[in-house]
Amino acid sequence: MPALEAIRLTKRFGAFAALQDASFRYEGGGAIGYLGPNGAGKTTTLKLFTGLLRPTQGQALLDGRDVTADPKTALWDVGAMVENPEPYPSLTARETLSMIGEFRGLSRETIRDRTESLARELELPPLDQRTGRLSKGQKQRVVLASVLLTEPSILLLDEPTSGLDPAERVIVRNILVKLRSQHRLILMSSHLLQEVTEICDRVIFINQGKILLQDTVANIGQRFRATTLDVEFSRPPELRALAAIPGVTRVESATPTRFRLAFDGSEEQRAQILEACQRLAPVTSFSSSKLTLEEAYLALIQGPSPR
Amino acid sequence: MGAPLGDFPQFWTAFLYQFRSYLRTWRFVGLVIFVAIIAGAIFAVQAHNGVATVTTVHPDASDELSTYLALVVDASILTGALLGGDALAVDLQGGPGYLMLTQPVRRRTLFAGRFAAAAVTGCVVISVYYLFAAGVSEYFYQTIPGALAVSLGLAFLFILATLAVAFFFSSFFRSPTVGIVASVLILLLAFPTLTSVGTLGGVEPWFSLDYGSTAIVDVLMSNFVHESVQHLSLGKKGGSLTIYSWYPYPWEGALIMAAYLVGFLAVSYVIYRYKEVKG
Numbered sequence: 001m002p003a004l005e006a007i008r009l010t011k012r013f014g015a016f017a018a019l020q021d022a023s024f025r026y027e028g029g030g031a032i033g034y035l036g037p038n039g040a041g042k043t044t045t046l047k048l049f050t051g052l053l054r055p056t057q058g059q060a061l062l063d064g065r066d067v068t069a070d071p072k073t074a075l076w077d078v079g080a081m082v083e084n085p086e087p088y089p090s091l092t093a094r095e096t097l098s099m100i101g102e103f104r105g106l107s108r109e110t111i112r113d114r115t116e117s118l119a120r121e122l123e124l125p126p127l128d129q130r131t132g133r134l135s136k137g138q139k140q141r142v143v144l145a146s147v148l149l150t151e152p153s154i155l156l157l158d159e160p161t162s163g164l165d166p167a168e169r170v171i172v173r174n175i176l177v178k179l180r181s182q183h184r185l186i187l188m189s190s191h192l193l194q195e196v197t198e199i200c201d202r203v204i205f206i207n208q209g210k211i212l213l214q215d216t217v218a219n220i221g222q223r224f225r226a227t228t229l230d231v232e233f234s235r236p237p238e239l240r241a242l243a244a245i246p247g248v249t250r251v252e253s254a255t256p257t258r259f260r261l262a263f264d265g266s267e268e269q270r271a272q273i274l275e276a277c278q279r280l281a282p283v284t285s286f287s288s289s290k291l292t293l294e295e296a297y298l299a300l301i302q303g304p305s306p307r
Numbered sequence: 308m309g310a311p312l313g314d315f316p317q318f319w320t321a322f323l324y325q326f327r328s329y330l331r332t333w334r335f336v337g338l339v340i341f342v343a344i345i346a347g348a349i350f351a352v353q354a355h356n357g358v359a360t361v362t363t364v365h366p367d368a369s370d371e372l373s374t375y376l377a378l379v380v381d382a383s384i385l386t387g388a389l390l391g392g393d394a395l396a397v398d399l400q401g402g403p404g405y406l407m408l409t410q411p412v413r414r415r416t417l418f419a420g421r422f423a424a425a426a427v428t429g430c431v432v433i434s435v436y437y438l439f440a441a442g443v444s445e446y447f448y449q450t451i452p453g454a455l456a457v458s459l460g461l462a463f464l465f466i467l468a469t470l471a472v473a474f475f476f477s478s479f480f481r482s483p484t485v486g487i488v489a490s491v492l493i494l495l496l497a498f499p500t501l502t503s504v505g506t507l508g509g510v511e512p513w514f515s516l517d518y519g520s521t522a523i524v525d526v527l528m529s530n531f532v533h534e535s536v537q538h539l540s541l542g543k544k545g546g547s548l549t550i551y552s553w554y555p556y557p558w559e560g561a562l563i564m565a566a567y568l569v570g571f572l573a574v575s576y577v578i579y580r581y582k583e584v585k586g
Contacts, residue, residue: 013585050409052584075411076311085405090331091324102320103410105312130331143406 002077002153002185003027004049008058011044011209018044020209021058026202029183031176033196033217035293036206037301042189043083045206046158049187050080062154076104079147080156084163086139089132093124093142096131100146111149118145122171137164144172148179155179157188161195173199193293203293205300212300220296229261229270229288237280245276314416321412321420329428334389338432342382346439349375353443361447368448372455373527375443379436379462380520381495386432387469388490390425393483394474395579400481404584414580422474422572429466437462454527461523461560468516468564469494471571478578511553516567518553522560 005025011018019041026032034042047053049060051071060067065074087096094115101111119127122145125138134142140163147155160176161169176199180186190196196203197217204214215223236256243251247269250262263273270288277283329335353361353375365371395418398404407417437459444451473490480486498517505512511534512518525531537550555563 047584052405052408054583072311072411072413075409078411080409081405082409083401083405085409086402087406088324088328088403090328095324095327099320099324100406100410103312103317103412105309105316146406 001028002183003061003063004154004156004185004187005061005064006045006049006058007061009045009048009055009060010057011041011048011053012056017209019048022206022209022211023058024204024211024214026185026187029180029185030202031180031186031188031200033200033203033293034187034189034206035191035193035196035203035297036189039208040206041209042206043158044209046080046082046156046187046189049156050075050078050082052082077152078154078156079150079152081143081147081160082156082158084140085143087131087142087146090130092128092130093134093145094127096142097127097146097149101149104150106150114149114151115145118148121175122148123168137168140164141168141172144175148175153184155184155186155188157186159190160188161190161192169195193297197293203296205297207301213296217293220293223296227263227270227288229263229273229286231259231261231274231277231283232285233257233259233277233281234284235281237277241280242277245273247273311411314413317412317416318420318423321417322423325421325424326427329390329424335428335432338386338389339435341385342432342435343439345378345382346436349378350439350443350446354446358447367529368444368450369452369454369527370529371447372440372444372452372458373524375440376436376458376524376527379433379523380465380517382436383429383433383462383466383520384469384494385491386429387466388473388487388494390429391470391473392477392487392490394421394425395477395575396480396483396486399478399579399582399584400483401584408584415576418576418579422470425470425474426467429470430463433462433466434459452527457526457557458523461526461557461564464561464564464568465520465523468519468567468571471568471575472516475571475575475578478575478582506551506553509549509551511551513555513559513563516563519555519560519563519567522555522557522564525554525560526557 003026006022009022010020022041022045034045036042044053048055049062049067051067054068062074062078067074087093091099097115097118098111101114115127118124122141124141124145125134131139131142144160161172164172173195176186176188180199180201188199200217202214202216203220205212213220234257239251239253242248242259242261245261247263248261249264252260254260261273263269274283274286361371365374398408408414437455440455441451444455472494473486476489476493477483477486480489494516498515501515502512502517505515505518531554533554533556535552537552539548539550540546541548
């Protein structure tokens with residue numbers, strides 16, 4: 001069963017602490033979103049997990065093996081894409097994939113079959129073209145193919161869709177969702193909350209080198225739930241009466257007849273609020289939305305503690 | 308996945324793909340063309356002078372070759388610096404390094420593969436010069452002296468030593484360009500200066516790679532002397548100047564080059580092994 005674990009992982013550059021006492025452990029399949037602003041410590045963490053950096057203190061373990069002490073064994077069943085990896089420009093995409101496959105002991109037949117399969121799945125550029133002549137997005141897809149080639153149990157991905165166009169993002173997102181369903185363990189950093197919501201089932205929030213929160217997306221949704229209700233009336237209702245509806249925590253007015261009501265509560269409470277609105281003035285339309293990761297992100301990174 | 312693959316198959320993979328990569332670069336093609344132009348031009352000039360002139364000036368084929376190969380040291384320096392100056396920096400500055408250094412391959416394996424590929428490529432380049440040299444010898448003297456093979460062996464050793472020096476700068480600097488420029492400057496300027504300082508001070512410059520490299524040509528000289536001293540009288544007041552000249556024995560030159568190879572390679576490996584990729 002794939003496992004990745006950080007034990008009081010710390011990285012300092014002089015006086016600057018890029019990562020402080022980070023601890024987490026994940027085992028089995030699933031996707032973990034690693035969220036935080038630029039400079040939060042996300043890439044530092046991934047570099048520590050791939051041996052590109054050595055920890056000042058603590059340990060990064062992959063399948064129970066210390067990456068710093070024995071990187072070859074620890075990374076054997078791991079596919080990683082950290083920062084902006086690039087293939088050798090004078091090698092073709094096919095040669096790049098063959099080289100990576102040979103490093104990992106795959107047979108030539110396996111490399112050939114998987115290369116063809118990945119070329120179709122990832123819509124890779126012509127395989128016999130030198131990678132130095134490819135666009136940034138094409139190079140990134142070749143690198144992603146090299147990560148997937150060995151079908152690793154653990155994937156460490158640093159903003160895997162940045163630099164891709166919308167169509168390419170959809171392809172990569174679908175692949176990651178498929179990998180998650182195949183019980184691979186994925187740790188991916190991202191700025192795209194919507195993407196994390198779609199791919200990941202667990203989330204770690206990090207800022208200024210410190211882990212602020214780690215939980216399942218579902219639990220974070222419960223904890224940071226901020227349900228809003230956009231209501232449009234046929235005539236302006238009395239504002240004070242709106243604010244006095246039981247359960248309503250905030251009222252924002254967009255126009256004299258359109259309001260956004262925030263409340264902390266259940267579907268039942270939403271129905272009661274709508275009924276109360278109807279009593280104040282005829283409701284011509286309404287819509288509601290739930291903000292989960294975004295609300296949590298803003299609350300943790302920028303705002304006050306969770307409500 | 309099963310147990311990790313052994314280091315040797317991974318070394319072989321690193322070597323093969325790096326070698327293939329070198330062969331496709333304009334740098335390699337340019338070096339081969341450069342060496343061929345130098346070697347071909349000297350050959351052409353001598354052929355124009357005629358067989359009689361060349362064999363009169365140098366009755367012995369080895370002596371002729373010691374003159375013909377005068378530029379092999381400079382060609383080797385350029386080759387070593389261009390192939391080795393960025394071999395490691397390319398990893399440590401990011402880009403391909405983020406792909407290669409995140410693989411389950413020990414850095415010592417990657418390092419060895421890179422060095423072996425650069426060494427073979429460098430030897431291919433210098434062999435072009437020696438192919439012309441063999442042609443010159445055959446054309447003018449209808450024989451190829453055995454000392455040419457010894458000279459070639461020493462030239463290969465010198466290529467390895469220059470690569471080791473270039474690898475050191477490549478592991479030291481993050482920028483590939485700086486690695487190449489520093490290697491060229493040190494190999495072309497600093498070492499010859501070190502040799503000159505030693506000679507002027509009356510000390511055999513056994514500590515300079517440049518001094519060791521002269522064995523490549525000296526091994527071909529029929530009138531080889533290890534040390535010569537010249538006393539010059541200066542003016543009417545009776546002042547004098549003593550000029551010392553040293554020429555390394557072939558074994559001495561080989562030892563100096565081997566020492567540089569081992570020393571610089573060890574230091575550059577340690578730097579490469581422990582350097583972090585901060586980006």
